[in-house]
Amino acid sequence: MSSLTVRNLRKNFGMVEVLKGVDLEAKTGEFIALVGPSGCGKSTLLAMIAGLESVSSGEIWIEDRLVNSVAPKDRDIAMVFQSYALYPTMTVRQNMLFGMESRGVPKAEQVEAIKRVAALLQIEPLLERKPGQLSGGQRQRVAMGRALVRDPKLFLFDEPLSNLDAKLRVDMRTEIKKLHHRVGKTTIYVTHDQVEAMTLASRIAVMHQGEVQQFADPDTIYNRPANMFVAGFMGSPAMNFIPARFTETGGPALALSGAPSAAPLGVAPAHAASVAPGRQVVLGVRPEHLCRYALQTEERKANLARLTVPVEVVEPTGAETMAVMRLGEQEIVGRFNPDEAPRMGEEIELGVDMTRACLFDPETRRLI
Template identity: 75%
Template sequence: MSTLTIRSLRKNYGAVEVLKGIDLEAQNGEFIALVGPSGCGKSTLLAMIAGLETVTSGEIRIDGRLVNSVAPKDRDIAMVFQSYALYPTMTVRENITFGMESRRVPKPRQDEAVKRVAALLQIEPLLGRKPGQLSGGQRQRVAMGRALVRDPKLFLFDEPLSNLDAKLRVDMRTEIKKLHHRVGKTTVYVTHDQVEAMTLASRIAVMHQGSVQQFDEPATIYNRPANMFVAGFMGSPAMNFLPAELSEEGGRPTVVLPAADGKTASLPIVQALPSDTPRQLLLGVRPEHIYRFDPDLARRKPSIAQIDAVVELVEPTGAETMAVLRLGGKEITGRFDPDGTPRMGETVTLGIDMARACLFDPTAQRLI
């Protein structure tokens, strides 16, 4: 049974339509990430699930129960906010038990819940401290502890790591994933960070301008994006898009695109194409699927196609090196092993893995 079901959900602020018919479903125990750029509607959607925003039309069901008009406190949810929202004058223990005090939960049950959650989050030594005496990561654990004592049907996270520094974000991301595996509760997690979404979620809803562009498993969204927005948003550096023309060589379909020195290159298409494929295409290639060509690689991977490009910029990052390359009049980014990085100004023969490439209709901007 689905813990959360959303059908045809719309939200208007006057004449402005913020959510445009959202359909989503989270199975019991699933971790769903809502990801997209600022203003796409993901936080509004989360607030509507929580009952903090009203529904213009459509349905929200939690465990099959319609909750459109149900007060937030009666929805059996727990929410972790971006700002932590801790009471500064209360101790960690008092912050965690505040909701239980309000609901008049007996003291022995409160103590039992605090002990369980503090052990789970490894915050037992912090229970007597106040929020001002805690680090950002510790405050985030306390905010999560306050949600966990509820033992709700549904956890909601609203960009909980955005106020943390880069290293702490990585550490807390790991902790949240471990916590989800231990607790096993259905979770809806809002983030603008596509790396967070990819690493945490069992399924991702990519949102743009109030609509869900694609809702699928992380690997599918990354490798077979539904459209150019998803392809460009998911991945860092982003997918490269190269204008190309559909052609044929030796009875096999190919794409022809500009290469270095005014030449063109014909790259074989590995996938089957529908009969209505347009002649003008966009070839989408991830930076990690661009290699420095060598015959051994081509023998191991028959899908590798050759093309020449000029190296315009090299950006070492330690474990890997990014290179900006010019193909005809178009700049692309390649991701290389530091030992095989091309030099600036060099004309280099690249190998493009056509089995991993995507073809897009440039007019409809959808995956072919």
């Protein structure tokens, strides 16, 4: 059963079309992440699901109920905002009780809900404090607690971790994942952080210019992106895009721009079968699928194309080392184990794992 169904949803602000026919479905208990750059329409979509923005056209269903004209308070949802939206003059307990009191929930149920949720979020010692006495992470827990006491059909998160520092963001990301595992509620989570989307979501909707570019599980989004926008947006550093042309040299092969020789594509017959000789393509390769060719096993070398490239910049990050290399007129980025990292100014023989590579049409920018 679907907890949320969005059908051909459109939103106009005057003459500007912000959402352009969005379709989305969340099964009961799913964690859906809406991800994309600023201005892509993800927060507007969340606000429309919540009832905070009107619908220009299309439908929003929560379970079997059309909610286009239903007031936010009657949609059986709970929302956690980026700014926490806590009442500063109230204690944590009062903040969590406020919604239940306004809805006339019996006192005994209120007490039980506070006890259950405070234990779940480990905020029992904070119940008599005010928001000004809490850290950012504690405020975020209280904001989630206020949503949890409602026991809604749908949780909506609007970039809830963007105000936290990097370390706390990682910790809270883990807490949210644990929380979702425990309560099992359908969750729609807006973020511009692709790492949050990849680590938290069961499925991800990648948005751009008011449209859903791809809606799939994290593995598919990362390894089989629908188009060059998704491939470039998801992943840090981004996927390398290398202009290429198919040739026939004893079998299908790619001639890469700036490369001294053709890179064999015999290890990717599924791609080769659908591409005619002479066709221009874009080869997409993730930085982690580049390696030092000479250091690989013979078995792995069978899947590698070879390129000789100069190393222009080396960036150690501790657990891994990034290297910027020159291929013809463009730069490509590789991610290396520090023990195998190249040195700045060195010319290396680079291996390209063709079994993990993607091919895109340069005109439509879609995956071939």
